[in-house]
Amino acid sequence: MVTLNVNGRSVDLDIDPKMPLLWALRDFLGLTGTKYGCGRALCGACTVHIDGEAARSCSIMAGDAKGQITTIEAVSGKVADAVKAAWQRLNVVQCGYCQSGQIMAAITLLSSNNKPSDQDIDLSMEGNICRCGTYVRIRAAIHEAASKL
């Protein structure tokens, strides 16, 4: 039995503690906004927040996810609102598969650095891959979101 705190509620799941958090979120809680990409912590599509920090849910074991887990479905607040608005205004998304992970990583970056340089953005977003190549728009959207904070 594993107890998870997800999007503000506590849930008990009858699962192996070594199950990837991603499976628990998608298959047991129906939170499918978080995507499966590589399953090896290499692409960032599965990024969620644990206590406000970015975490690769395919790699973090459910039993290790002790903190408050937030997924794309429930992320909110001033930074999240600014990021989502910038994403929409600049039409960042192409196919969209990686974008929940991109947005969660961008929120983590701007929560600790509200005036990131291009290098700050590159280093922080390095682990989030976009096969459509929307990196230029992602960077622009992060700068735009930062300007609203």
Added chain:
Amino acid sequence: MITVRLMRGAVMARLPSRRRAGAAIFASLAGATVVLLTAALSAHGQANTPSDAEKSKALAAWDDIVIVLRHPRCLNCHQENVPLEGDERRIHIPLVVRGPENGEYNSQGVSAMRCRNCHNVSGNNETSGTPGGGDTGGWRLAPRTMTWQGLSSAKLCEIIQDKSLNDNMDGPALIRHMGSALVMWGWEPGGDRTKVPMLHDDFINQMKIWVAGGMACPP
């Protein structure tokens, strides 16, 4: 002793005769105490000075120790700014950098690219293949002053015992460090990673011999 005698002579000359006897006894006792303390400290110093045989054993032990320290399981995270991966020591994919060397995220990356975002404290994740296992500090790079890449055996031996560089660790503290959870991961790295090529107990024994032999280094 010379200082005590000079002081005793000068003080005695200024005292009345009745008090001179008491002062003489006190001064003699003080002098004797200094002699005994000096002898004790000297003996202690001699006891801590390793013999030539112990130094030779320490040098031989170091030759085994350095093989472990240079193994990819150790060396890959004793890097200046970016950890390496695999026995071929490739740059970590995705790219992560050290980040600040202080505070909560001491050498644990930056922003959305922190070590613990992927590496589990509780151990290796055999599903994703991500190694993990650590202590309270979790997965992280070694301090920048403990960058071992490219060092000769002699230089590595020199810096690892330099308390100004090694987080103020003396010999016993270095031995304890080698038994910490993060270091122990090298013996249970998971996946198809090669383990450190020496039993941990044997490694610790070699460390103890090296420390007992004065942490001798090759020329």
